[in-house]
Amino acid sequence: MAGVQVSDVSRSFGAHKALDNVSIDFADGGFYALLGPSGSGKTTLLRQIAGFDFPDSGRITIGGESVERVPVEKRRIGMVFQNYALFPNMSVADNVAFGLSVRGEAKAVIATEVQRALDLVQLGKLGGRRPHQLSGGQRQRVALARAIVTKPRVLLLDEPLGALDKALRVDMQIELKRIQREIGITTIFVTHDQEEALTMSDRIGILRDGRLVQEGPPEEIYDRPKSEFAATFLGDANIFRGDSTGDGIRLADGTAIAAGVGAKLAAGAKASCAVRPERIRIARDAGTPDGNANMLKGQVSKRIFAGSNSTYFVERAGQTLKVIVQNTGMERLAEGQDVVLRWSPESTVLIAAN
Amino acid sequence: MATTRVLEWLGRFYIGLLLAFLYLPIIIMALMSFNVSPFYQLPFEWTTEWYASLWQNDQLIAATWNSVEIAVITTVICVVLGSAASLALYRYEFRGKKFLQALLFPPIAIPWLITGTAMLIFFFGVGIGRGLHAILLGHVALALPYVIVVVSARLQTFAPELEEAARSLGANQWQVTRRVTLPWIMPGVIAGGLFAFAVSFDQFVVSYFLATPGQTTLPVEIYAAIRKGFTPEINAVSTIIIVVSMALMLLTARFFKFGGEK
Numbered sequence: 001m002a003g004v005q006v007s008d009v010s011r012s013f014g015a016h017k018a019l020d021n022v023s024i025d026f027a028d029g030g031f032y033a034l035l036g037p038s039g040s041g042k043t044t045l046l047r048q049i050a051g052f053d054f055p056d057s058g059r060i061t062i063g064g065e066s067v068e069r070v071p072v073e074k075r076r077i078g079m080v081f082q083n084y085a086l087f088p089n090m091s092v093a094d095n096v097a098f099g100l101s102v103r104g105e106a107k108a109v110i111a112t113e114v115q116r117a118l119d120l121v122q123l124g125k126l127g128g129r130r131p132h133q134l135s136g137g138q139r140q141r142v143a144l145a146r147a148i149v150t151k152p153r154v155l156l157l158d159e160p161l162g163a164l165d166k167a168l169r170v171d172m173q174i175e176l177k178r179i180q181r182e183i184g185i186t187t188i189f190v191t192h193d194q195e196e197a198l199t200m201s202d203r204i205g206i207l208r209d210g211r212l213v214q215e216g217p218p219e220e221i222y223d224r225p226k227s228e229f230a231a232t233f234l235g236d237a238n239i240f241r242g243d244s245t246g247d248g249i250r251l252a253d254g255t256a257i258a259a260g261v262g263a264k265l266a267a268g269a270k271a272s273c274a275v276r277p278e279r280i281r282i283a284r285d286a287g288t289p290d291g292n293a294n295m296l297k298g299q300v301s302k303r304i305f306a307g308s309n310s311t312y313f314v315e316r317a318g319q320t321l322k323v324i325v326q327n328t329g330m331e332r333l334a335e336g337q338d339v340v341l342r343w344s345p346e347s348t349v350l351i352a353a354n
Numbered sequence: 355m356a357t358t359r360v361l362e363w364l365g366r367f368y369i370g371l372l373l374a375f376l377y378l379p380i381i382i383m384a385l386m387s388f389n390v391s392p393f394y395q396l397p398f399e400w401t402t403e404w405y406a407s408l409w410q411n412d413q414l415i416a417a418t419w420n421s422v423e424i425a426v427i428t429t430v431i432c433v434v435l436g437s438a439a440s441l442a443l444y445r446y447e448f449r450g451k452k453f454l455q456a457l458l459f460p461p462i463a464i465p466w467l468i469t470g471t472a473m474l475i476f477f478f479g480v481g482i483g484r485g486l487h488a489i490l491l492g493h494v495a496l497a498l499p500y501v502i503v504v505v506s507a508r509l510q511t512f513a514p515e516l517e518e519a520a521r522s523l524g525a526n527q528w529q530v531t532r533r534v535t536l537p538w539i540m541p542g543v544i545a546g547g548l549f550a551f552a553v554s555f556d557q558f559v560v561s562y563f564l565a566t567p568g569q570t571t572l573p574v575e576i577y578a579a580i581r582k583g584f585t586p587e588i589n590a591v592s593t594i595i596i597v598v599s600m601a602l603m604l605l606t607a608r609f610f611k612f613g614g615e616k
Contacts, residue, residue, distance in 0.1 A: 052518060072521045079522040085515035089537040098533070099523030150523060 002063025002153040003028040003186060004049060009058030009068075011044055018044040019055070020210040026154075031180055031187045033197035035234065036207035042190045043158060045207070049188060050156050051075045062153055078147030078185075082159045084139045086131040092142050093118070093127035099150035117149040118142075120179060137168045144176070148183060155180070157189040161196065173200050194234050198222065206230050222276075224261055224349055231274040231351065238280070238321045241353070244271035248350065253317055257294050262350035270353035277324040279347035282312055282333065286340050293342045296321075300337045314339060380596060387589035404586040411587055417575035418591065420486060421555055424571060428493040428554040433547045435494075436501025441535065443502075444509045455506075458499045469496065470560040477564065488564040489571060493554040500553060501546035508542025544606055555599075 004026040011019040019041045026032050034042040047053045048060060051072035060068040067075055086095050093114050100110045118124050121141035131139060140160060147155060160176070161169045177200055180187050191197055197204050198218045205215040206229075214221055214230045225231035228239055240257055242249035244265040248258040249272070257273050265271050275294075286295070298316035312323040312333065323341065333339060390399040408414060443455060461469070473492050474484070482488050512535065520530040536543075558573040565574050572595075576588055 050522060052521075072518070073524050073526055076524070077522060079519065081515045081519060083513070083515060085513065085519035087516060087520070087534055087537075089534075098520065098525070102520075102523065102525040102529045102533075146519075146523065156522075 005061045007059040009055040011055045017210050022212050024205050029184050030202045033201035033204045034190045035197040035204055040207040041210040042207045046190045076152050077154045078152035079156045080143045080147050080160045082162050084143040092129050096146045096149050113149055117145040121145045136164050155185045155187045236277050237274040240273045244269045249273050258345040259348040259350035260345035263352050272351045274349045277322040280323045280341050280343045282323045283340050296341045300333050300335050383589050384593045387593045392586050404590040408587045408590045417570050417572045421572040424490050425551050425554040429547050429551045431494050432497045432501045432550040436498055437505050437543050439502050440505035461499050466559040470563040474563040484564050484566050486569050489561050492560045492564050497550035497553040500549040504546035505542040508539045512538050
């Protein structure tokens with residue numbers, strides 16, 4: 001096992017800057033998600049770490065050893081591809097054995113290791129099958145067994161769950177996490193699915209246009225996004241834009257919004273506030289005043305019932321705000337109803353304008 | 355209901371017609387190789403006389419072996435060079451690649467009569483001359499584009515992640531090619547090889563131009579024999595060749611499912 005350091009890595013394809021001075025430290029044994037929309041450079045970054053492609057500048061080290069010019073076959077990494085890339089001409093066991101066999105391991109050693117890897121992914125009895133005889137989830141497990149059987153220093157996963165349906169995906173998330181913990185391997189995981197990134201990883205790196213936007217534990221990024229992009233890409237957020245008052249912002253119509261967390265900004269600068277939809281309380285009227293809470297009046301334009309919760313869309317001064325309310329048996333508000341929205345400054349993140 | 359049944363019968367009739375059109379001449383020829391009369395006269399009287407006299411016809415047998423030998427060598431050379439060229443065209447980007455790929459098709463379209471004339475003149479000019487070696491060279495040049503086109507078509511269905519996966523598992527270029535890429539393109543290689551064999555074995559025009567009187571191939575020899583006067587020995591040798599080549603085709607089709615994905 002080993003940690004991975006990416007330092008000031010840039011990579012261009014023609015005029016397109018796919019990676020622009022990206023630096024991330026992947027600690028030994030951690031589970032990292034690289035999250036971003038398509039074209040954000042997350043797959044390019046993974047391919048630099050894997051060694052399929054070399055950076056134009058910058059350094060990549062695996063276990064302290066500089067590898068940015070080492071080709072993939074010499075990097076001792078394990079990789080799982082989006083479409084699994086199982087060898088169709090080989091049985092499941094031969095697929096898993098491939099990495100050991102090209103290294104010239106003894107037959108007996110290979111047989112034991114392959115069985116151990118297949119047992120680990122709970123496919124111990126399917127070694128004789130062909131890949132096309134397996135379900136999507138089983139292929140996924142074979143691909144994983146094949147990637148880890150060689151005891152690689154790093155495990156790289158390129159949208160590994162993208163081709164599975166939702167129920168299976170949730171199962172595989174848990175399974176993948178279990179296996180990763182069991183062997184304790186540094187894992188870097190590319191995804192565009194924010195939920196996957198939140199539930200699985202110890203740390204998340206958000207990429208946009210080839211740059212690292214923010215990096216940290218999921219809770220930190222969710223609770224304290226440093227940019228509007230991070231706030232809206234990882235989870236949902238209501239964004240208010242205005243001028244900084246030092247501890248909040250003043251909207252164009254003069255309404256003040258107090259922010260308890262986030263950036264420290266000088267008064268007068270352009271700034272935004274982000275509030276998660278589930279942090280806002282919605283009510284028919286103001287009720288008992290609440291000293292320091294932010295308060296806005298609006299009108300419900302739409303309600304979407306989703307079983308365990310409801311989403312209200314509230315119109316306020318030309319802006320549509322989103323509020324998510326848990327279904328606790330309380331009264332449901334009708335569309336067209338005038339409402340009061342309230343949330344605490346601690347739920348409000350101050351963000352410097354882009 | 356009624357119309358679908360009519361259509362179904364029409365379809366079957368059409369298929370029957372098609373098969374008759376393809377195979378009737380061949381079947382008649384095969385039957386006549388066992389008929390006593392050398393002039394296709396009926397009633398049919400069974401004999402193996404023509405096969406016996408074929409056995410005595412040294413010229414025809416020599417020409418047959420020449421043909422087989424040239425076709426086998428052509429196939430081997432074309433399969434090796436053609437597969438390597440297809441892999442290179444698949445893997446690497448280089449200047450003029452599109453142009454090079456486009457250049458593969460004209461040799462297939464240019465009439466063999468013209469190619470043959472051009473080869474004859476060229477081979478004389480550079481001192482290669484005529485003979486079996488010249489025929490072999492000509493056949494390789496004719497058959498190579500077929501192999502490249504067929505193998506390249508198969509490679510189009512290859513997922514490049516398979517090579518990447520193999521490399522990520524520590525396989526070097528040679529191991530990747532041998533254990534992952536070649537097994538995938540093998541049906542294409544076999545099909546390309548059959549094409550190459552057929553192009554060489556059936557080749558008359560180019561062989562005719564490049565052959566010397568004593569050293570020739572079977573199609574050229576058959577043509578010469580027919581000009582001297584047709585004998586049912588030709589039917590006999592043709593029947594043997596048809597049986598052998600059909601058996602070969604069926605065997606390969608049995609072992610390699612062409613066009614199959616799995």
